[in-house]
Structure formats: structure tokens, C-alpha cells
Amino acid sequence: MPRMAVAIVWFRSDLRLHDNPALSDAIKTGAPIIPMFIHSPDEEAEAAPGAASRWWLANSLRALDVALRKLGGGLVIRRGRAADAIAALIRETGATAVYWNRRYEPAIIARDGRIKAQLQQRGISAESHNGSLLFEPWEISTQDGRPYRVYTPFSKACFAREPHLRPLLPAPKKIPWPAAWPKSLEIDDLQLEPRIDWAAGFRDTWSPGEAGAAATLRRFESAVVADYSTSRDIPGVVGTSRLSPHLHFGEISPLMVWREVSTCAPKDSTRIAHSDGGSTFRNELLWREFAHHLLYHFPRTVAEPLDARFATFPRKHDARGLKAWQSGQTGFPIVDAGMRELWHTGWMHNRVRMVAASLLVKHLLIPWQAGAAWFWDTLVDADLANNTLGWQWIAGCGADAAPFFRIFNPTLQGEKFDPDGLYVRRWVPELAELPVRYIHNPSSAPEDVVRSAGVLLGKTYPAPIVDHAAARSAALAAYEHVKRAAP
Ligand SMILES: Cc1cc2nc3c(=O)[nH]c(=O)nc-3n(C[C@H](O)[C@H](O)[C@H](O)COP(=O)(O)OP(=O)(O)OC[C@H]3O[C@@H](n4cnc5c(N)ncnc54)[C@H](O)[C@@H]3O)c2cc1C
Missing domain, CATH: 1.10.579.10 (DNA Cyclobutane Dipyrimidine Photolyase, subunit A, domain 3)
Structure with a gap:
């Protein structure tokens, strides 16, 4: 029987196995999977990670690599122009498809569009998915088809579309792997972490990676969400979820968080307070959606005032x-x-x-x-x-x-x-x-x-x-x- 051509899953801001549409879709084809990460700050313009984010990224990549190794695989690490890195991996492995979840920063949209076109021209299938937002920025618009500039009607439009949210995708229990693995850099080769170690406070505070994200969500649900409407404004207590870096790096999807908080209504008398906290919290998640909606429709606002x-x-x-x-x-x-x-x-x-x-x-x-x-x-x-x-x-x-x-x-x-x-x-x-x-x-x-x-x-x-x-x-x-x- 001829061996099936491999598929590349290009991990970016979706460093997780649960609810990962690109990974799920690639696995569905039955093709052997090569998970890949490319460090390409030079072409990411204003989206290239800063020093603190690079520390997080290094640790999140390690966590993803460990999770993939537990399933018998691993993460292939490359650096340089993404188009070149993907072309090289295709040459080395004979891959016929590349899957990824979309990002919305202007420079990344432009680059990804070019890569998709180049791949398709060469007869390679290129599939992008929504893994980072509840709603694509173009799915929500005013009655006359324009982007929203005001939060409240935007959030109402999101709530109205809630029934259209897709089901959650389980983490794969098994992933088909290729017979031979291409070479990979070590995560340390990317030199993401500081040479002079200033990150002790970060290490004491955070657990980057999918397991850390899930634990953070569990803590939020059990101890914080009930009082969120009031405690969220008090910096001296842990009154918010602290999920923001986990969401940014896609160690947890907003859909997982949304669904979990929507279904966590308690069975006892705390119900009202709890659901109230949950609904305030969902509104905050929609501010994140609103921010992406604005960035997508008004990309110049990265540097210039919208007004x-x-x-x-x-x-x-x-x-x-x-x-x-x-x-x-x-x-x-x-x-x-x-x-x-x-x-x-x-x-x-x-x-x-x-x-x-x-x-x-x-x-x-x-x-x-x-x-x-x-x-x-x-x-x-x-x-x-x-x-x-x-x-x-x-x-x-x-x-x-x-x-x-x-x-x-x-x-x-x-x-x-x-x-x-x-x-x-x-x-x-x-x-x-x-x-x-x-x-x-x-x-x-x-x-x-x-x-x-x-x-x-x-x-x-x-x-x-x-x-x-x-x-x-x-x-x-x-x-x-x-x-x-x-x-
Ligand atoms: C000047 C300024 C700069 C900011 N820069 C960032 C940034 O670079 N990255 C970032 O994630 N947030 C930013 N925020 C928004 C907000 O401060 C953080 O998202 C929040 O403090 C993260 O903590 P949390 O996860 O505990 O939030 P929670 O209160 O638990 O909220 C849950 C999630 O909702 C989203 N969210 C909450 N508030 C906002 C908001 N106002 N705008 C957009 N999304 C929101 C975040 O993803 C957050 O993780 C900024 C706010 C201000 C005023």
C-alpha cells in the first residue's frame, strides 16, 4: 500500500491540543502529521513578541512539545521566513498539505495570504481555521454591513450569534506520525529567554502551557467567578481569571472558556451571584473579540488614532x-x-x-x-x-x-x-x-x-x-x- 503523504500543522498562537481546529482537521484526513513552529520575528513587524512574551513563548513551546511527545511525536522547530521554512519542510518530507489557525495582526494577515497563494499555486493544500476567536471579525457587522465601532451593539450581535458557535473539539488521543522525522532546532536555539535571568518573578507567578491554562480556568471557576462582578476591580485580591497570557498564546481557546463559564451555574443559592459574575466575565471576553474586530477592520490603529x-x-x-x-x-x-x-x-x-x-x-x-x-x-x-x-x-x-x-x-x-x-x-x-x-x-x-x-x-x-x-x-x-x- 502506498504511504500517505504527510500534512504539516503549523502552530502559531494556538499552542494547545484541545479544541484546535487546524490540528483536528488535519488528523481527520488520516495523514501522518508533522507539528511545526516557526520563529520569524523579522517578518512579524509590530506583532513580533517583546521580551516578556518571548519568555512565555519558550515555556509554552516546551509544554506543547512535551504534550506531543507523550503521544509519540514532537514539535519540529524552525526559524527564518515562514514561507522558506514551510517550503523546506515540504521538500524534506513530501508534505502535500499545510494546516493552521488564523492570526489577525496586519503583517501576519498579509504574510499568511502570500503563503496560502504560493502553496496553492504549487498544488499544496493550504487550510486555515478559526482557533483564536469566538467569531471571525468579518462575521459580525452592522445592519448596513459595516464594522462596529461601539462595544454594546457589537456585544449584542455576538450574543445573538451564540447559537452558531461550533461544538468544542476534543484533544486527540492518538495522532498518526510520519515514519521518519525531519530535523528540528532545539527550543533553546531560538534564544527566546533573557541572557541575564530577570524572569524569577515570572516563574513564581505563571505556568505557561495548556495544563497551566486549564488549571487557571479551574481555579477561576471554583474560587473567583462568583464574585467577579465586584472583585474584578480590586487589584489587591485575585479577583479576575488571569487567563490573558494563556488566551493570547492559544493555550486555551476562548470557546473553551466561554462554554465552561456558561455551564458552571452552581446548584445552590449562590446561583444568582455566580451567573452574574459569569455574564460580566463573558462580556470581558467579548471586549477581546471587539479588539480583534477593530484591529482587523482598522489595521492602521496600531500606530494611529482611530479618531x-x-x-x-x-x-x-x-x-x-x-x-x-x-x-x-x-x-x-x-x-x-x-x-x-x-x-x-x-x-x-x-x-x-x-x-x-x-x-x-x-x-x-x-x-x-x-x-x-x-x-x-x-x-x-x-x-x-x-x-x-x-x-x-x-x-x-x-x-x-x-x-x-x-x-x-x-x-x-x-x-x-x-x-x-x-x-x-x-x-x-x-x-x-x-x-x-x-x-x-x-x-x-x-x-x-x-x-x-x-x-x-x-x-x-x-x-x-x-x-x-x-x-x-x-x-x-x-x-x-x-x-x-x-x-
Ligand atoms: C492600557 C491597556 C493595555 C492593555 N493591554 C492588553 C494586552 O496587551 N493584552 C491583553 O490581553 N489585554 C490587555 N488589556 C486588557 C486587560 O487589562 C487584560 O486583558 C486583563 O487585565 C487580563 O487579566 P485577566 O485575564 O485576569 O482578565 P479577566 O478580567 O479575567 O478577563 C478575561 C479575559 O477577557 C479579555 N479582556 C478582559 N478585559 C479586556 C479588555 N479591556 N480588552 C480586551 N480584552 C479584555 C482578556 O482576554 C482576559 O484574559 C489592556 C488594558 C489596558 C487599559
């Missing part, structure tokens, strides 16, 4: 301010706590992301793109769609964005969302001994209180780098330019 009037906004190039913000030395405790949590763990709580981002773009008037670039390099969940939406939302220039004139007071935000100062005490230990009354505003404390807490303002902890009231007025004056610009 073109904001191109006239007078911005500052303030290297000192940027450095103070990056290093958690702004003198606003809630912001500094967030920036240090980010540096130490590669993640920051959503409420604090909003307050920290707002300080950068509204108080310091630094371009949102500079903040987005820092987040890109330091977040383990750095995601082009979510990061772009998050920054443009805060800067007031994105879809359905926060109005620019609503300017967070970072001190009041701290007092409201970190009322006991738990979060600040954890991440800004030099303030830990301050009484709760002053923890979010150390410079308002009487001198003897500051001294007995061991704080030397201006030495062990900085005074605020800007005065809130003056910065607010300056921001509103700058906003006048936008109001005058033609729509």
Missing part, C-alpha cells in the same frame, strides 16, 4: 517622565505599584492598567504609543489587538473610548479600588508602614507620621512628578486642539 482628530493633539517627548513611569517612581502609589507588578510578574491588573495609562497620556501628555510600546515589551499577555484598544480607549481616541475630558485622579482611584492599601503595600514596600489614610497620598501625611513609617519623601519614595490639578488643566487645554480639528 483622526487626535492626530492634532499636542504631545510631549518627556524622557524623564517616561522613565519615572516605566520604573514605578511617579510618586502616585497606585501607579507605581502597577508598574512594579508589571516589571516583576509581566502582568498588571486591568484597573491599574487604566490608571497608569491615563497618567502617562493625560497627566504627562506622553504619546500613547510610547506606553503601548513599553507594555508590549513587558507584558506576558502583550496582544496587538487588546493593547491597541486599551491604549486608544484611555487616550480617548479609539472606538467607544473613554471621553478625554474624564481624567482619573490617581489618588482617588487608589483610595476607591485599593481601600486597605493591600496592593500598594505589596508592590511599593517602602510605603508599607504608612497608615491606610495616607497610603495613596504620602505627601499629605504629617511629617512625624511619614518619619515613623520610615519614609523619606523625595529620597526613599518620590514626591508626585506632577500636580494633579495643574496637569488636569493642561490636558484639557491640549484637548481644545482636538475639539477644533475637523471631524
Whole structure:
């Protein structure tokens, strides 16, 4: 009997075996499978992973490789231009088909389109699937067929399409493998991890890989989702899922999360609270969908404001301010706590992301793109769609964005969302001994209180780098330019 030609499954942002449409479809053909990963940052433009994401990627690839080895196979690792790497693997193995799950970053869409066309021209079957979103960006549109720019009607349209969601796909129990394996680089050869090891805090915090993602979802379901509607805004407690890096790298699919949270209604009296938390949570997952919808339909927003009037906004190039913000030395405790949590763990709580981002773009008037670039390099969940939406939302220039004139007071935000100062005490230990009354505003404390807490303002902890009231007025004056610009 002639041997069946092999099929390549090209893993990208779908580093899992469960609910993986490309893998399932390839296995269905009965062809021997070669799982492949290609590291090609040079052609990924703004989607090329930053330092924190590279750490995650290395560990996630290891986990996927182990999972494939348990089934008797493994992950073939290559690097360089994806088209070249795929062509080489086809030459070496005689593969006649390539399967992958789609990504939505502009440079990746363009590259993948070229690869698909080249493969098809050569008579190689090229099949792409949706493995990363609940709905394709083109499946949801307004009544007149246009993309949405406002979240609420977008989310309603998603809920209306819920019955069309496909069934979940089980992880394969067996995968047919080729008789001979092509050569592969080691994951270490990709040099994804830092040469000077700064990742200890990451290792203490995260378990990259499919098993880590499943455990994170289980923890969320059993301990967090019931209170999610209220706890999600309190950075001092574990009140959110912390699934974002797992979702970004596709170690779990949004459909798995959506289905799991939809069916986890408890049998007892906590039902109402639980389902309420679940529905708030599903709305957050739809913000992720909305972000991808916007990135797909408005790819220029990676670098430019969606609201073109904001191109006239007078911005500052303030290297000192940027450095103070990056290093958690702004003198606003809630912001500094967030920036240090980010540096130490590669993640920051959503409420604090909003307050920290707002300080950068509204108080310091630094371009949102500079903040987005820092987040890109330091977040383990750095995601082009979510990061772009998050920054443009805060800067007031994105879809359905926060109005620019609503300017967070970072001190009041701290007092409201970190009322006991738990979060600040954890991440800004030099303030830990301050009484709760002053923890979010150390410079308002009487001198003897500051001294007995061991704080030397201006030495062990900085005074605020800007005065809130003056910065607010300056921001509103700058906003006048936008109001005058033609729509
Ligand atoms: C300035 C700024 C930058 C951001 N950059 C990123 C980024 O690079 N990557 C990223 O994944 N998220 C980003 N976010 C969104 C949000 O802060 C994170 O998704 C969230 O904090 C992740 O924690 P979690 O998984 O515990 O969230 P949960 O509250 O448990 O939410 C579940 C999931 O829903 C999605 N989600 C939640 N909130 C949002 C949101 N506002 N926008 C889009 N998706 C959302 C995420 O996938 C998240 O994992 C950013 C927000 C801001 C304000």
C-alpha cells in the first residue's frame, strides 16, 4: 500500500491540543502529521513578541512539545521566513498539505495570504481555521454591513450569534506520525529567554502551557467567578481569571472558556451571584473579540488614532517622565505599584492598567504609543489587538473610548479600588508602614507620621512628578486642539 503523504500543522498562537481546529482537521484526513513552529520575528513587524512574551513563548513551546511527545511525536522547530521554512519542510518530507489557525495582526494577515497563494499555486493544500476567536471579525457587522465601532451593539450581535458557535473539539488521543522525522532546532536555539535571568518573578507567578491554562480556568471557576462582578476591580485580591497570557498564546481557546463559564451555574443559592459574575466575565471576553474586530477592520490603529482628530493633539517627548513611569517612581502609589507588578510578574491588573495609562497620556501628555510600546515589551499577555484598544480607549481616541475630558485622579482611584492599601503595600514596600489614610497620598501625611513609617519623601519614595490639578488643566487645554480639528 502506498504511504500517505504527510500534512504539516503549523502552530502559531494556538499552542494547545484541545479544541484546535487546524490540528483536528488535519488528523481527520488520516495523514501522518508533522507539528511545526516557526520563529520569524523579522517578518512579524509590530506583532513580533517583546521580551516578556518571548519568555512565555519558550515555556509554552516546551509544554506543547512535551504534550506531543507523550503521544509519540514532537514539535519540529524552525526559524527564518515562514514561507522558506514551510517550503523546506515540504521538500524534506513530501508534505502535500499545510494546516493552521488564523492570526489577525496586519503583517501576519498579509504574510499568511502570500503563503496560502504560493502553496496553492504549487498544488499544496493550504487550510486555515478559526482557533483564536469566538467569531471571525468579518462575521459580525452592522445592519448596513459595516464594522462596529461601539462595544454594546457589537456585544449584542455576538450574543445573538451564540447559537452558531461550533461544538468544542476534543484533544486527540492518538495522532498518526510520519515514519521518519525531519530535523528540528532545539527550543533553546531560538534564544527566546533573557541572557541575564530577570524572569524569577515570572516563574513564581505563571505556568505557561495548556495544563497551566486549564488549571487557571479551574481555579477561576471554583474560587473567583462568583464574585467577579465586584472583585474584578480590586487589584489587591485575585479577583479576575488571569487567563490573558494563556488566551493570547492559544493555550486555551476562548470557546473553551466561554462554554465552561456558561455551564458552571452552581446548584445552590449562590446561583444568582455566580451567573452574574459569569455574564460580566463573558462580556470581558467579548471586549477581546471587539479588539480583534477593530484591529482587523482598522489595521492602521496600531500606530494611529482611530479618531483622526487626535492626530492634532499636542504631545510631549518627556524622557524623564517616561522613565519615572516605566520604573514605578511617579510618586502616585497606585501607579507605581502597577508598574512594579508589571516589571516583576509581566502582568498588571486591568484597573491599574487604566490608571497608569491615563497618567502617562493625560497627566504627562506622553504619546500613547510610547506606553503601548513599553507594555508590549513587558507584558506576558502583550496582544496587538487588546493593547491597541486599551491604549486608544484611555487616550480617548479609539472606538467607544473613554471621553478625554474624564481624567482619573490617581489618588482617588487608589483610595476607591485599593481601600486597605493591600496592593500598594505589596508592590511599593517602602510605603508599607504608612497608615491606610495616607497610603495613596504620602505627601499629605504629617511629617512625624511619614518619619515613623520610615519614609523619606523625595529620597526613599518620590514626591508626585506632577500636580494633579495643574496637569488636569493642561490636558484639557491640549484637548481644545482636538475639539477644533475637523471631524
Ligand atoms: C492600557 C491597556 C493595555 C492593555 N493591554 C492588553 C494586552 O496587551 N493584552 C491583553 O490581553 N489585554 C490587555 N488589556 C486588557 C486587560 O487589562 C487584560 O486583558 C486583563 O487585565 C487580563 O487579566 P485577566 O485575564 O485576569 O482578565 P479577566 O478580567 O479575567 O478577563 C478575561 C479575559 O477577557 C479579555 N479582556 C478582559 N478585559 C479586556 C479588555 N479591556 N480588552 C480586551 N480584552 C479584555 C482578556 O482576554 C482576559 O484574559 C489592556 C488594558 C489596558 C487599559
